[in-house]
Amino acid sequence: MKLRKLSAATALLATGALVLSGCTPGGDNGDADGADTGNGETSGNTDAFNAEGQQFTTEPEDTGKADTSDLETMDDEISVSMGEIEFVGYNGSTPESYSVYNSTVVNRIFEGFGYxxxxxxxxxxxxxxxxEVVSEDPFTVEYTIGEDVSWSDGTPVTVADYVLDWAYQNASLTNSDDEPLFNGISQTYGERVLEGPQGDPEGKTFTIEYTEPFADWExxxxxxxxxxxVAEQSDMELDELVTAVREADTDALEPAAEFWNEGWLTDPGTLPDEELIPVTGPYTLDNWQAGESLTITANEEYWGNAPGTExxxxxxxxxxxxxxxxxxGDLNVARPQATVDTRGQLERLEDQIVLHEGEAATWEHLDFNFIEGxxxxxxxxxxxxFAMCVPRQQIVSNLVEPVNPEATVLNARESLTFEENYEDIVSESYDGTYDEVDIEGAAEILEAEDAVGTEVRIGYAAPNPRRTDTVAEIKASCDEAGFEIVDSGSEDFFGPGGAQETGDYEVALFAWAGSGQVVSGQNIYSTDRPQNYGGYSNETVDDxxxxxxxxEEADEQQEIIIGIEQELWGDLFGIPLYVHPQLSGSDISISNVRDTASQDQIVWNAEQWQRAE
Structure with a gap:
């Protein structure tokens, strides 16, 4: 069952890329149609990434996961790196932990209804x-959890788990200060489904009823x-927790919310006690060496297909x-930053590695800080x-085109350059005002506003060579216009207590990693939403x-997106720059490695990886 891709407006924040959340931050796909599999056979799948020489234990039939039901777990270890950003924690659904880097791990330990x-x-x-949809009016969906699906501690996954899932996304459950009890990344579920999942808490089937049809229901x-x-750590019985959620008994829920928010947080290098972190996926959290590595190990109680590697x-x-x-050989799979030097280095290793290359659903942008002061x-x-002096074309020409000669400046946020509706949306929403650098025009505005010398701290997660170069390009141009550009890149820019969280910046430089979600941009651009980090507010955008x-109709969605883009350009919420090129490398001996344009990047099917014997 597929959901047709309507928009790339879902994203994760991962210093390299953030997660746009309305549900769930970017990468690309494995091999192109007809690519050599490395064993004399030809790949028939439709992955969007070129990956000449990759091998499969089972040939994928489409862009989903291959059938690896015959795979047996090999007592082996595969090392992968998505970057140097530290793991945050088991609960990846808080604003502090919801990032590409954290999600690439936690999505390996939790299973769900889709991917x-x-x-x-x-x-x-x-x-x-x-x-399945069981009623159109009111719009109602019925879910059935597999009979054998259980947590790694042997506890069945039941409706109670999904009642809690709704609770943490329900902003109407508030504390005495009228703030949401749960520090969840998204509030959409609670807004769209007022009563939460209905069904026997100990059962496997539940229904949810929407206030009205919802584009991203699936x-x-x-x-x-x-x-x-959560119940046990809150000194509650499970049925008491469910009752408290369903009756909106916020006093009773406060201990549960406190544990959900903080109980899984630990210092780097320290995992919570094993009994606190059961999983539903093919791997469990095993060993965390701060600043070095995190090991996940095959879940001995996993109810699904055996993972390929221990x-x-x-x-x-x-x-x-x-x-x-x-x-x-210290890494078997890696996703370096896509630069012209990286491409050359990977190509030099053609006898050792498979080069995966394509275009990510990840886009770079500059966002203004709208917080008072x-x-x-x-x-x-x-x-x-500022927008008039940012050399967008120069940035693309110097930093992106050497990796992807087809790269162009991005002129939208809710549609990416490779999507079918991109040109139609841009032609109706953007008039080309910021296509060319206008130093003289920018200088005139600064003079008129008595703002010559305005300091602009551009923050980003460092180290990041391409972003450092981007800021240097902006400084060379905008300083000439009369701004004073300051490179404020730091390791903790997006971390707890960092400049992004405290608002100690003028412009943030980062990327959103997208998926096929239609409405995830609401979490970023709408007033007081969890990922509206800069405090932007526009009632028209909200509406x-x-x-x-x-x-639900694609044509009507496109017209609304055009209106959103017009408002965001009119206000200058921020400045889109470009779509990320993506390069990854995998040891030629590792089978089933496929890159993806989605947020999970090259590790999306890591449970299927296996070294050839």
Whole structure:
């Protein structure tokens, strides 16, 4: 069962890329149609990534996961690196932990009702369970969890787990300060489904009833966290927890929310006690060495297909060292930053590695800080002046085209350059005002606003060579116009207590990693949403996203998206730059490695990886 891709507006924040969340931050796919599999056979799948020489134990039939039911777990270890960013924690659904880097790990330990294929198409996970629309009015969906699906501690996955899943996304459950009890990344579920999942808490079947049809209904419910652990740690019986949620008894829920928010948080290198972190997926969290690695180990109680390899080790390695580590054998799979130097280095290792290359559903952008007191917060004129001096084409030409000669400047947020509707949306929403650098025009605005010398701190997660170069290009141009550009890249920019969280910046430089979700941009651009980090507010944008959420026809969705883009350009919420090229490398001996355009990147099917004997 597939969900047709309508928009690339879902994203994760991962210093390299963030997660746009309305449900669930970017990469690309494995091999192109007709690629050589390395064993004399020809790949018949439709992955969007070129990967000449890759091998399969089972040939994939489409862009979803291959059938590996015959695979047996090999007592082996495969090392992979997505970058040097530290793992955050088991609960990946808080604003502090919801990132590409953290999600690439936690999505390996939790299973759910579906997943994104290599081309951002949604696939139902029929091994986990099933779902179907049982009523159009009111719009109602029935879910059935597989009979054998259980947590790794032997506890069955039941409706109770999904009642908790709804609770953490329900902003109407508030504390005495009228703030949401749960520090969840998204509030959409609670807004769209007022009563939560209905069904026997100990059973396997539940229904959810929407207030009105919802465009992203199929991806609203997926994996969950263990309700039985939350109940036990809150000195509650499981049925008491469910009753408290359903009766909105916030006093009774406060201990549960406190544990959900903080109980799984630990210092780097320290995992919570084993009984606190059961999993539903093919791997369990095993060993965490702060600043070095995190090992996940095959789940002995897993109810699904056996994983291909006993241990997957996520190594926290600077992406500038990835190619050397691949050559030395210290890494078996890596996703370095896509640069012209990286491409050349990977091509030099053609006898050792498979080069996966394509275009990610990840896009780079500059976002203004609208929090009161900021230089740009109340001045559209200064935002316009800054946009006029940002050399977008030069940035693309110098930093992206050497890797992807077809790269172009991105002029939208809710549609990416490779999508079918991109040109139609841009032609109706953007007039080309910021296509060319206008130093003189920017300088005139600064003079008129008595703002010559305005300091602009551009923050990003460092080290990141391409972003450092991007800031240097902007500084060379915008300083000439009269701004004073400051490179404020830091390791903790997006971390707890970092400059992004405290608002100590003027412009943030980062990427959103996308998926096929239609309405995830609502979590970023709508007023007071969890991922609206810069404090932007526009009632028209709020209204348009509410309309988009309840619109099912693609043509009508596109018209609404055009309206959203017009508003975001008019206000200059931020400045889109480009779609990320993506390069990954995998040891030629490792089978079933396929890159993807989705947020999980090359590790999306890591449970299928296996070294050839």
């Amino acid at each position: 994104w294929g290599t081309d951002n198409v949604w696939y139902a996970n029929e091994d986990f369970g099933s779902y 991806i609203m419910v997926n994996s969950t966290l263990p309700a039985h652990v 241990r997957i080790v996520f190594r926290f390695v600077n992406d500038g060292q990835h190619v050397q580590a691949l050559e030395n 900021g230089a740009f917060a109340d001045s559209l004129e200064l935002r316009e002046a 348009l996203f509410n309309q988009l959420a309840t619109t």
